[in-house]
Amino acid sequence: MNLADVSPTEGLSTVPSLALVLAIGVLFTGGIYLLLERSLTRILIGFILVGNGVNLMLLVAGGRAGGAPIVGITPEDEMSDPLVQAMILTAVVITLGLTAFVLAMAYRSWQLNGHDEVQDDLEDRRIARRAAENAPSYADEDAEATDTLDDEAPEVRDETSRLGREGDR
Amino acid sequence: MIDYSAQTLVPLPVVLPLFAAGLTLALWRYPRAQRIISVTTLSLMVAAAVGLVVAADSGPVVVNVGGWAAPVGIDLVADRLSALMLLVSSVVMLVVLLYSLGQGVADGDEATPVAIYHPTYLVLAAGVSNAFLAGDLFNLYVGFEILLVASYVLLTLGGTAERIRAGAVYVVVALLSSIIFLVAVALTYAATGTVNLAQLAIRLPDVDPGVQLVIHILLLLAFGIKAAIFPLSAWLPDSYPTAPAPVTAVFAGLLTKVGIYAIIRTQTLLFPDGRADDVLMVLGLATMLVGILGAVAQDDIKRLLSFTLVSHIGFMVFGIAMGTTAGYSAAIFYVVHHITVQTTLFLVVGLVERVGGTTSLDRLGGLARIAPGLAILFFIPAMNLAGIPPLSGFLGKVGLIEEGVRQGTVLTWILVAGSVLTSLLTLYAIVKAWNKAFWQTPPEDVQPVRLPRGMVGPTAGIVTLGVGLTLVAGPLYGYTDRAADTLTDGYTYVEAVFPDGATRGDGVSDDTDADDTVEIGGEG
Numbered sequence: 001m002n003l004a005d006v007s008p009t010e011g012l013s014t015v016p017s018l019a020l021v022l023a024i025g026v027l028f029t030g031g032i033y034l035l036l037e038r039s040l041t042r043i044l045i046g047f048i049l050v051g052n053g054v055n056l057m058l059l060v061a062g063g064r065a066g067g068a069p070i071v072g073i074t075p076e077d078e079m080s081d082p083l084v085q086a087m088i089l090t091a092v093v094i095t096l097g098l099t100a101f102v103l104a105m106a107y108r109s110w111q112l113n114g115h116d117e118v119q120d121d122l123e124d125r126r127i128a129r130r131a132a133e134n135a136p137s138y139a140d141e142d143a144e145a146t147d148t149l150d151d152e153a154p155e156v157r158d159e160t161s162r163l164g165r166e167g168d169r
Numbered sequence: 170m171i172d173y174s175a176q177t178l179v180p181l182p183v184v185l186p187l188f189a190a191g192l193t194l195a196l197w198r199y200p201r202a203q204r205i206i207s208v209t210t211l212s213l214m215v216a217a218a219v220g221l222v223v224a225a226d227s228g229p230v231v232v233n234v235g236g237w238a239a240p241v242g243i244d245l246v247a248d249r250l251s252a253l254m255l256l257v258s259s260v261v262m263l264v265v266l267l268y269s270l271g272q273g274v275a276d277g278d279e280a281t282p283v284a285i286y287h288p289t290y291l292v293l294a295a296g297v298s299n300a301f302l303a304g305d306l307f308n309l310y311v312g313f314e315i316l317l318v319a320s321y322v323l324l325t326l327g328g329t330a331e332r333i334r335a336g337a338v339y340v341v342v343a344l345l346s347s348i349i350f351l352v353a354v355a356l357t358y359a360a361t362g363t364v365n366l367a368q369l370a371i372r373l374p375d376v377d378p379g380v381q382l383v384i385h386i387l388l389l390l391a392f393g394i395k396a397a398i399f400p401l402s403a404w405l406p407d408s409y410p411t412a413p414a415p416v417t418a419v420f421a422g423l424l425t426k427v428g429i430y431a432i433i434r435t436q437t438l439l440f441p442d443g444r445a446d447d448v449l450m451v452l453g454l455a456t457m458l459v460g461i462l463g464a465v466a467q468d469d470i471k472r473l474l475s476f477t478l479v480s481h482i483g484f485m486v487f488g489i490a491m492g493t494t495a496g497y498s499a500a501i502f503y504v505v506h507h508i509t510v511q512t513t514l515f516l517v518v519g520l521v522e523r524v525g526g527t528t529s530l531d532r533l534g535g536l537a538r539i540a541p542g543l544a545i546l547f548f549i550p551a552m553n554l555a556g557i558p559p560l561s562g563f564l565g566k567v568g569l570i571e572e573g574v575r576q577g578t579v580l581t582w583i584l585v586a587g588s589v590l591t592s593l594l595t596l597y598a599i600v601k602a603w604n605k606a607f608w609q610t611p612p613e614d615v616q617p618v619r620l621p622r623g624m625v626g627p628t629a630g631i632v633t634l635g636v637g638l639t640l641v642a643g644p645l646y647g648y649t650d651r652a653a654d655t656l657t658d659g660y661t662y663v664e665a666v667f668p669d670g671a672t673r674g675d676g677v678s679d680d681t682d683a684d685d686t687v688e689i690g691g692e693g
Binding site: 035051060083087097102118121 | 241307311314318321322325328330333334335336337338340341344345347348351352354355356358359364406407466467468469472
């Protein structure tokens with residue numbers, strides 16, 4: 001169906017309402033800004049904002065609002081799309097569950113550390129630091145002896161040295 | 170009266186564990202009952218998956234859930250790929266469950282966190298199965314969410330400081346990927362007016378190529394985060410190693426592969442035009458090399474294995490990116506191999522940690538003397554991972570390299586060279602771990618620990634299974650070849666959902682005028 005063919009009078013148009021599109025934009029902008037923060041609480045708020053933005057997106061995907069999609073109440077070509085609303089409902093429930101979980105996690109983090117920030121992986125940082133120093137990432141027991149061959153040479157009995165002394169004589 | 174057929178089996182891998190999860194939650198006071206229920210459920214899942222593997226070999230098995238006809242109703246589709254993935258994943262989950270039961274019995278900590286362990290584990294199983302069976306993009310999303318939420322709980326089990334730190338990274342990344350996936354679902358629905366995979370396969374080619382590309386990239390982005398493809402892989406080695414050994418094992422084996430499975434579906438069913446192949450190929454190469462270089466630098470076995478996990482995802486992406494039947498076949502074979510071997514290695518490392526008291530290669534040593542049996546259990550899957558013939562890792566890599574050479578473009582040759590290099594570096598990394606953990610002089614005196622039989626048994630079982638993959642490699646490759654055939658032919662899946670070119674699946678549907686509900690949202 002071509003957009004130009006749809007006149008507002010026949011059926012429902014697929015052109016979304018500008019207000020919804022703007023709202024999606026604002027929710028995404030704010031949400032993504034907050035997602036970039038380190039505090040879990042802010043990340044959570046960001047997630048909720050973006051989540052709602054996506055829900056609105058789904059709503060827009062279903063076309064313009066019409067009547068209740070119940071046979072007998074609304075003529076078929078004036079019905080809203082019920083499928084997107086079912087999907088939004090599912091997404092809302094999932095978001096709710098995730099919100100509860102992240103809140104619990106943020107609280108636990110606050111209990112343990114006194115803050116709720118996403119922390120660095122210390123082991124990762126340690127490896128990275130050693131790499132920057134060009135040190136081996138692990139202590140090599142076998143390579144513990146750092147002596148060079150020259151250092152070891154005097155300790156070894158050297159038969160050729162006798163030759164040298166013989167030459168001196 | 171109910172007719173029992175192969176279709177009866179399709180919903181079982183989702184329904185059974187969900188039901189059992191509720192039951193085990195209700196019976197949280199009775200650990201013994203929980204154990205019996207979980208083991209029985211997962212055994213039944215394995216049985217159902219075996220049935221599906223056989224049934225799907227003679228054509229995809231489709232169920233319109235509740236008798237409502239697709240595309241308005243939800244359909245579950247078990248084709249060869251889904252059934253094979255289901256079988257491998259349920260076997261692996263059963264083995265890991267037995268291992269964790271052995272661990273729980275040995276440690277005697279049958280109390281607190283274990284009470285929620287069983288329900289969560291079963292929900293994870295349901296989520297994984299649902300993702301494999303989903304015949305509908307939104308149901309796939311729901312499957313992902315089920316398994317992710319369960320994985321959040323399992324990863325932060327006990328709520329220690331280290332696990333909360335790892336969990337925060339994991340959860341935030343997973344939330345982001347879920348949002349991206351949902352955006353892709355919304356755009357798909359806006360563009361085509363459907364989320365049914367089979368119907369999408371029919372309608373997407375008519376959509377504007379620009380819009381197609383956006384949807385395609387969004388889907389690959391969402392699945393790429395889950396599959397840990399470079400540059401979206403940094404979260405994995407940060408978060409996996411801190412979880413309990415069985416949890417890490419099942420995550421490493423399954424969760425990334427669900428992402429790979431979704432990518433295979435995207436590439437074959439929704440966008441078979443192969444526009445993203447070159448990009449995927451380059452990303453596959455980067456994943457292999459960056460991952461394995463990370464592994465070489467680590468001195469903790471768990472982290473080392475996490476990095477090899479990321480690295481070997483690159484092999485599967487390579488297979489997918491070649492976009493041919495042989496490529497997909499090798500990729501699917503590699504997935505089967507990799508699920509098994511990676512899970513095995515993490516289970517063995519759990520045993521290593523028990524004996525040595527640590528997973529740091531600096532502080533481990535002399536395990537070959539203390540626990541020679543454990544050394545064997547580690548050595549076999551380690552060599553399998555590195556791809557030493559005749560183990561299954563070698564066979565998978567040969568399949569990929571053969572197809573790469575056959576295609577013979579510059580890019581595939583580079584990938585072939587990259588995969589050989591990655592295999593060698595894997596061998597280097599894993600032999601380093603082997604030498605240091607099992608042969609170096611122990612830095613501190615390690616007392617011999619008696620390993621609980623309940624943990625060694627399942628580990629030995631899955632090691633044997635990994636070796637057994639070599640023995641059945643011929644028939645297995647035959648099966649993956651046929652699976653790849655139906656994936657790439659472009660009509661088997663669609664015709665299975667919509668028999669005889671109908672607009673509705675077989676199920677009850679009052680209104681057979683398919684355009685009615687869907688065209689309201691459609692621009693196409």
